[in-house]
Amino acid sequence: MGWEEKVRRVVPYIPGEQPKQKGIIKLNTNECPYPPSPLVKRKAAEFRTDELRLYPDPDASLLVKSLADYYGVKEDQIFVGVGSDDVLAMSFLTFFNSDRPVLFPDITYSFYDVWAELFQIPYRCPALDEDFRLKKEDYLSENGGIVIPNPNAPTGLYEELDTIEEIVASNPDSVVIIDEAYVDFGGRSALELVDKYENLLVVQTFSxxxxxxxxxxxxxxxxxxxxxxLKDVKFSFNSYTMNAPSIAWGAASILDDGYFKETVGKIINTRERVKKELSALGFVFPDSSSNFIFASHKSIPASELFEALKQEGIYVRHFNKPRIDNYLRITIGTDEQMDELLTFLKRYI
Amino acid sequence: MGWEEKVRRVVPYIPGEQPKQKGIIKLNTNECPYPPSPLVKRKAAEFRTDELRLYPDPDASLLVKSLADYYGVKEDQIFVGVGSDDVLAMSFLTFFNSDRPVLFPDITYSFYDVWAELFQIPYRCPALDEDFRLKKEDYLSENGGIVIPNPNAPTGLYEELDTIEEIVASNPDSVVIIDEAYVDFGGRSALELVDKYENLLVVQTFSxxxxxxxxxxxxxxxxxxxxxxLKDVKFSFNSYTMNAPSIAWGAASILDDGYFKETVGKIINTRERVKKELSALGFVFPDSSSNFIFASHKSIPASELFEALKQEGIYVRHFNKPRIDNYLRITIGTDEQMDELLTFLKRYI
Structure with a gap:
């Protein structure tokens, strides 16, 4: 037989390209076009590498406390991980341990089904409606757990908190995960509901x-x-996930709320302007509440535009998947970056 | 029923205490008493936090390349993770996917059975002999995989590479993991065998x-x-595990081989001196090839010594487990730290 018979074989998630050349306009992985808070820079300048010889705090207390204070919850209500992917992976492993199918939309973050496959969790993907809206009733049948991204990716659409609450309230026998990677760019967070529903987990990211x-x-x-x-499973996997810089700099970032709000505000303003310009160019798109726009042109195929933009050094994301293969997911960059994008599109179209 | 019915319940690994008070002598988690290379300090001083807005390189190529160059293997033969615990957890998940039991010694790193439980992998723990030596024949029967720490923890004993090679060669149908967290402190690494045996995985750490x-x-x-x-599973779990500082600073650390060898040499010298002094004080211990000594006193119970040392602000590790509950695992600190330990022990005994 051979050792390969015993190997778990999976089809991994493929992240957006991280091209190494300089001078490109990178609008493909929903990064922020602005740097982190100056407080982070200051913390980094003070960082003492000599202390790296010691293990970091396994509870990442400094970071946990800053988040608990900021969001008005208790410290034992916060879990931190190596990006929200780590948090979500641990959550799938912890909470979706039954033989009933976990539910998440057919068009959504493409890591959900990868985790389900990895951990051999059954799942079902109810179809969003033709406008990419969630059909609430799909989440009211028996299930092994629920994951809803809000705003959704790659559509950018936000579902009202009342809808989310109804789904959470109707599923006391399942954990409902609301993946809020993009919630700061528009929409109310389900965080305000965590004291009301024991089965609700809200996930966010610093990315x-x-x-x-x-x-x-x-x-x-x-x-x-x-x-x-969740902590029990995490401590059964890796005691020390958060390294010393992430704990110190992450906590510093939370403290600078003014900078955070200013950055988010700038991105929202740019997004709203770009929406108007894209419409004028013949694009259609769901009304994004995120830091990206999921756009389709009425006459030029997305795959063609994707290649043309790449030639020009402008990277966006194209998903070669049913129902969305004629869309491009365009991250909101700086005003200058978006102007370059728009100038090129005007010329091309 | 309720959502808790669907939860995976585990008994997590408990890491050594990370006391927050100052002024203690911390000999309980096998950390290095010396700081990282000055090159790491320099890299940290140059670190540009503005670039944190971007995702890190998901392949951590800079770090992978530095390791491949240093150890003389190809880049596609190196996998990096968030500490060797992350590497080992991913390896358990990837390679131990059969219904046959995975084998590892009864006295060993106490995370192995935790991972097996977490991933619902059957396992069996052949007993070390009365001198805490591996019995090679225990690893020649049918199995679902093998994990051998070398040097072993918490015993500190190193098994000759011939023994390891025989086990690897005799198990072509299983992946054999050699966990070499402590190999730099004594003993030859199995790294030299990775081109000869397709089923051999050697794991090391920067910790x-x-x-x-x-x-x-x-x-x-x-x-x-x-x-x-292994990468396929890792990329099905979390694309971006290594953050930007860990990639940059880790690569810098590998470049400074002189500093690395000097540090390791100092620890070995201290260890050999402390062995003599502990013997003179009536301690017995396996002959450590690691950065700790696993010692038992001929008349004073380990649990008593553990508490007495803690009172004095000297933290060591005590495992309340069969066969080893009369031992203390004492990390090798600086000469000054070890002198304080020895002075106290002389007075106490």
Whole structure:
């Protein structure tokens, strides 16, 4: 037989390209076009590498406390991980341990089905409606758990909190995960509901609105019981996931709320302007509440535009998947970057 | 029923205490008493936090290349993770996917059974002999995989590479993982065998000999086929595990081989001196090839000594487990730290 018979074989998630050449306009992985808070820079300048000889705090208390204070929950209601992907992977492993199917939309973050496959969790993907809207009733049948991204990716659409709450309230026998990677760019967070529903887990990230994709921080908030189960699994996997710079710099980032709000505000303003310009150029798109626009042109195929943009050194994301293969996901960059994009599109179209 | 019915429940690994008070002598988690290379300090001073807005390189190529160059293997033979715990957890998930039991010693790193439980992998723990030596024949029967720490923890004993090779060669139908967290402190690495045996995975860490426990880097070397399977699972879990500081600073650390060898040499010298002094004080211990000594006193119970040392602000590790509950695992600190330990022990005994 041979050792390969015993190997778990999976089809991995493929992240957006991280091209190494300089001078490109990178609008393909929903990063923030602005740097992290100056407080992070100051913390980094003070960082003492001599202390790296010691293990970091396994509880990442400094970071956990800053998040708990900021979001008005108790420290035992916060879980942190190596990006929200780590938090979500641990959550799938912890909470979706039954033989009933986990539910998430057919068009959504393409990592969900990868985790389900990896952990051999059954799943079902109810179709969004033709406008890419969630059909609430799809999430009211028996299930092994629910994951809803809000705003959704790659559509950018936000579902009202009432809808989310109804789904959470109707599923006391399942954990409902609301993946809010993009919520800071529009919409109310389900965080305000975590004290009301023991089965609700809200996941967010530092990679988008907090401009710290390179430091790898994600977090979850929920009932202390839920967080306790999640920590038990995490401590059965890797005691020390958060390294010393991520704990120190992440906590610093949370403290600078003014900078955070200013950055997010700039991105929202740019997004709203770009929406108008794209419409004028003949694009259609769901009304984004995120830091990207999911756009389709009425006459030029997305795959053609994708290649033309790439030739020009402008990277966007194209998903070669049913229902969305004629769309481009365009991250909101700086005003200058978006002007270059728009100038090229005007010329091309 | 309720959502808790669907939760995976585990008994997590409990890491050594990370006390927050100052002024203690911390000999409980096998950290390096010396700081990382000055090159790491320099890299940290140059670190540009503005670039944190971007995702890190998902392949951590800079770090992977530095390791491949240093150890004389190809880049596709190296896998990196968030500490060797992350590498080992991913390896368990990837390679131990059969219904036959995975084998590892009864006295060993206490995370192995935790991972097996987490991933619902059957396992069996052949007993070490009365001198805590591996019995080779225990690893020649049918199995679902093998994990051998070399040197072993918490015993500190190194098994000759011939023994390891025989086990690897006799198990072509299983992946054999050699966990070499402590190999730099004594003994030949199985790395020299990775081109000869497709089923061999060698795991090492930056947390001990490289004095970077706080940055969280571990790595594995093996055949490119083995590493490819491991990467597929890793990319199904979290695309971006290594953050930007860990990639940059880890690579810098590898470049400073002189500093690395000097540090390791100092620890070995201290260890050999402390062995003599402990013997003179009536301690017995396996002959350590690691950065710790696993010692038992001929008349004073380990639990009593553990508490007495803690009172004095000297933290060591005590495992309340069968066969080893009368031993203390004492990390090798600086000469000054060890002198304080020895002075106290002389007075106490």
């Amino acid at each position: 988008k609105s907090r401009a710290m994709a390179g430091i790898r921080i994600g977090f979850a908030a929920g009932s202390s019981k839920l967080i306790c189960y | 001990k000999s490289r004095a970077m426990a706080g940055i969280r880097i571990g790595f594995a070397a093996g055949s490119s086929k083995l590493i490819c399977y």
